[in-house]
Structures are given as C-alpha cells and as structure tokens.
Amino acid sequence: MQSNRQFTISGLVVIIVVLVLGTLILMSILRPSHGHRQDARFIMSQTQLRGIHLNMFLFAEHNNGYYPGLNRQGEADITSTLTDNPLDPSNRLVIIINNRLVVPEYLISPFDEDKTPWAGGQLTQNNYSFALLNLPESGGRRDEWRKTDNPEAAIASDRAVASDDGLVSVYPREKGRTSWHGAIVWNDYHVTATRNPVIDTRDGKISNTNDNLFIATSNNDAAMAYGGVDDYVDGD
Numbered sequence: 711m712q713s714n715r716q717f718t719i720s721g722l723v724v725i726i727v728v729l730v731l732g733t734l735i736l737m738s739i740l741r742p743s744h745g746h747r748q749d750a751r752f753i754m755s756q757t758q759l760r761g762i763h764l765n766m767f768l769f770a771e772h773n774n775g776y777y778p779g780l781n782r783q784g785e786a787d788i789t790s791t792l793t794d795n796p797l798d799p800s801n802r803l804v805i806i807i808n809n810r811l812v813v814p815e816y817l818i819s820p821f822d823e824d825k826t827p828w829a830g831g832q833l834t835q836n837n838y839s840f841a842l843l844n845l846p847e848s849g850g851r852r853d854e855w856r857k858t859d860n861p862e863a864a865i866a867s868d869r870a871v872a873s874d875d876g877l878v879s880v881y882p883r884e885k886g887r888t889s890w891h892g893a894i895v896w897n898d899y900h901v902t903a904t905r906n907p908v909i910d911t912r913d914g915k916i917s918n919t920n921d922n923l924f925i926a927t928s929n930n931d932a933a934m935a936y937g938g939v940d941d942y943v944d945g946d
Contacts, residue, residue: 759868
C-alpha cells in the first residue's frame with residue numbers, strides 16, 4: 711500500500727508540473743511580448759493593403775480592366791460621387807465598399823485606433839487609414855489605374871501624418887524615429903515596406919526619379935491622396 715501511495719503522489723506531482731508548464735507556455739502564446747504584438751500589426755496592416763488592391767484587381771475583371779472610380783470606358787464613375795471630384799479617393803473607397811469588395815473595418819489599419827468604420831454619408835479621413843494614388847483628369851498616372859501589372863507603379867500606401875517633425879506615419883515611432891515609414895502596394899500586386907516616401911516609379915514608359923508619395927510639387931509626384939483631392943496628408 712505504501713508503494714502504491716508513493717507512486718500515486720509521484721504521478722500527481724508529475725501531472726501538476728506538466729500542467730503548470732503547459733499553462734506557462736500557453737500564456738506565452740496568448741500574451742506575446744510587445745515587440746511580437748507590433749510585428750503582428752505590421753503584418754496585418756500590410757495584408758489589408760494588399761487585400762484592398764487584390765479586390766480592386768478582381769473588380770477590374772468585370773470592369774474592362776479599370777479599377778473602382780473609372781467606368782468601363784475609362785471615364786470617371788459618377789454613380790457614387792460624394793464630393794465635387796468623382797476621382798477623389800473618398801469616392802473610390804465608397805465604390806469599393808458599396809461593391810462589397812471590402813467591409814468598412816478593413817480600411818482601418820490596426821495602428822489607427824482613433825478611426826471609426828464608415829457607416830454611410832460622407833466618408834472622411836476619420837474612416838480610413840490608407841492612401842490611394844491621386845488621379846489626374848486624364849493621362850499620366852490615371853492610365854495606371856487599371857490592370858497593367860506594372861511593378862513600378864505605386865497604387866496605394868499607408869497614410870502620412872503631418873506633425874512638427876514633418877511627415878510621419880501611423881506606425882509607432884520606435885527608437886525615436888520621426889520620419890514616415892510604411893508599406894506600398896504596386897500594380898503587380900507586390901508590397902514593399904520603406905522608411906522613405908521618396909521612391910522611383912514608372913508610369914507606362916515614363917520613369918519618375920525621386921517620386922514623392924505625398925507632396926504634390928511637380929508632375930513627378932505620386933501624390934497619394936489621403937483625405938481629399940488636394941489633401942495628401944492627415945493633420946497631426
């Protein structure tokens with residue numbers, strides 16, 4: 711009887727140790743470190759950006775190759791116009807939502823905790839986190855707002871925020887970083903992460919060196935409009 715009791719107690723101790731260790735491991739998985747949580751949000755934000763472009767690509771399959779905002783003839787789509795300019799990014803995002811390409815929540819980055827999903831009416835910069843390529847009335851970058859598979863044509867990106875330090879991003883400012891850094895999705899569907907909004911692009915056969923994503927000062931600027939036709943950055 712004594713040996714059986716010792717065996718039972720020993721077995722119980724082993725079971726308790728296993729349970730404790732299992733619980734600690736499970737807690738480490740369910741409650742990751744701050745750095746791991748940040749990594750997960752980076753991945754999720756880039757996945758959302760890629761998903762937005764993928765759904766625009768699928769939309770183009772049934773729209774003569776054109777992305778939301780242009781009709782089958784390549785003209786401005788005025789069916790969902792909420793602002794004076796039908797090519798305004800807000801109008802294009804409404805078309806994306808109304809066609810059920812994404813849900814309103816999908817337009818908000820996990821870093822953008824102060825944003826609220828669009829529930830109808832005027833869509834504002836308080837309802838989305840990502841910037842879309844600014845489209846001219848004709849030609850130029852507008853010709854890239856369709857399925858071209860151009861790996862050097864920027865289509866959408868993380869937004870920029872204006873602050874006393876200049877342009878910053880919605881991403882946390884780790885290690886004292888005060889410049890913009892974010893992700894860009896290109897027309898061939900690949901996504902890059904960069905710490906500089908000045909990049910090299912190509913629209914058709916025209917190469918643009920030192921192309922600024924956000925600030926429109928010349929024809930070489932991509933001008934990723936975030937909050938409206940002439941508003942390329944969000945206020946701090």
